Amino acid sequence: MAEGLVIVGGSYAALHMAQGARENGYGEAIRLISDEPWLPYQRPPLSKGFLAGKIERDALALKGEAFYRDNGIEVLLETRVSAIDRQARTVTTAAGANLRYDGLGLALGARPRLLKIAGADLDGVFYLRSLADTLALRERLARPLSIVVIGGGFIGLEVAASLATLGHRVSVVEALERLMARVLPPVLSDFMAQMHRGRGVEVRLSAGVQEIKGDGAGRVASVLCSDGSELAADIVVAGIGVVPETGLAAAAGLACRDGILVDDAARTADPAIVAAGDCVRYPSAFTPDPCRLESVQNASDQGRAAGAALAGKPQAYRAVPWFWSDQYECKLQMAGLSPGHDRLALRGAMAGGRFSLFYFRAGRLVAVDTVNRPGEHLLGRKLLAAGASLTPEQAADESFDLKALLAA
Amino acid sequence: MVIYQLKDGSERRVDVPAGHSVMLGAVQNDLPGIDAECGGCCACGTCHVYVDPAHYGRLPAVEAMEDDLLSGVAAGRQATSRLSCQITMTPALDGLVVRMPERQG
Ligand SMILES: Cc1cc2nc3c(=O)[nH]c(=O)nc-3n(C[C@H](O)[C@H](O)[C@H](O)COP(=O)(O)OP(=O)(O)OC[C@H]3O[C@@H](n4cnc5c(N)ncnc54)[C@H](O)[C@@H]3O)c2cc1C
Ligand code: FES
DSSP, X not given: OOSOEEEEOSSHHHHHHHHHHHHTTOOSOEEEEOSSSSSSBOSGGGTTTTTTTXXXXXXOBSSOHHHHHHTTEEEEOSOOEEEEETTTTEEEETTSOEEEOSEEEEOOOEEEOOOOSBTTTSBTEEEOSSHHHHHHHHHTOSSOOEEEEEOOSHHHHHHHHHHHHTTOEEEEEOSSSSXXXXXXXXXXXXXXXXXXXXXXXXXXXXXXXEEEEEOSSSBEEEEEETTSOEEEOSEEEEOOOEEEOOHHHHHXXXXXXXXXXXXXXXXXXXXXXXXXXXXXXXXXXXXSSOBOOOSHHHHHHHHHHHHHHHTTOOOOOOOOOEEEEEETTEEEEEEEOOTTOSEEEEEEEGGGTEEEEEEEETTEEEEEXXXXXXXXXXXXXXXXXXXXXXXXXXXHOTTSOTHHHHHX | OXXXXXXXXXXXXXXXXXXXXXXXXXXXXXXXXXXXXXXXXXXSOTTEEEEOHHHHTTSOOOOHHHHHHHTTOTTOOOXXXXXXXXXXXOGGGTXXXXXXXXXXX
């Protein structure tokens, strides 16, 4: 056992794998290989506070250099892994170096899904995934612009909120009939649409995008919608989902299905290889079928489990999924997974902008979404973790003490 | 400078630049006891600290969102509980003393 661990990736899952291995007593070398030029940093602010100029660049680092030094984690930056040889237990970098491993962690994340329409390669079309992406976009924002956001999902809407707050003219074009349709029920989609419209953002629903038109000099000029209308645009930001990075794993013969397949302890079928985070599909107690999540919580907690497995102390990853999104003064937080629910209870009044939605499937609480009630979000997570039994009627009754369910 | 009292009873003095939060000062210097799972978005409640009672009055008042989140922190809220990600360092706060709670999650 002298080669140590190689962890490929430079973000939440990679960092937590390394930390999880150390916390479980792993004593050999750990090398973390990232193709980015920076130590692991926070991604959520890239569409929120950092885009809006409210958070400084040096506040983004997940850990200071002391952490890597103190934990004996060697970080190789700007190094891309291009192949895995499972027989020889080596990874090959794009520069041609071979690194041997005893255990390998894949924390490869996801990349933005690219637009497949004419004009997608014009100057002024942006995607947001990395710090480099946000820095490049920020450079263009010195004067007030017309900005078209393609995609009414989390990232698109956060970008719209940040840019509208900065004083830009923003439109959001969404192909489906409501915002964030994949994860939110219609009542919340409508709430979010109203909020954006109230801030002067033009929200176009059921609207396809046909083409991005140029100005003749290679720059974005407008967005042509499928209904024939045209939106003037200096900048287009596309947030139409992400694609998990499975290429390396698939080429090495590991099973993938829109995500590298792992078990509930983050292990692949190869006993030397674990995987975690956005690049992974795993069996979850919160969904009937194996799921792939895109969240800081999942990358961190599953990363920890993967690190424990690398240290020879596998443990089941069972944490309650949670997520948050900040748009204007609205803090939306989600605990559990609501898709597939058959009943929904509203706690509080939506009009007041502070409320929660409790989701039930076959009589069981499966998820809690809160708006500007972070305390109830934490409580919701505890109720889900405890498998507390709660009825929709109790959830809707604000005089019913939810905390009492935990004490019982 | 911020003085952090760790769970093992020891103390760490950290120069936290003005504009950075008390949470960031702990995380970027690898001090145990603050998890900060949400990175300072006031969404997770895992950056909870007890401010030394003698210093509590120096801080700006708790805002509504922080107040709401404090109601759910793992170690239990006390009179001088704050979320360290919501305390931004200013020269006026130099020498602030905070204590890490028993647990964050
Ligand atoms: C703008 C934005 C806002 C978000 N907001 C939120 C939010 O509010 N709340 C929330 O919970 N989640 C949010 N997310 C999602 C969250 O950031 C991701 O779920 C999380 O980053 C996943 O972590 P990961 O480590 O699995 O993958 P990633 O963060 O994608 O990291 C993968 C890393 O691996 C590197 N890499 C990939 N392939 C190779 C290779 N072959 N060789 C070397 N290095 C490689 C990549 O460059 C990258 O550094 C947001 C994401 C974005 C982009
Ligand atoms: S870091 Fe999450 S609430 Fe402070």
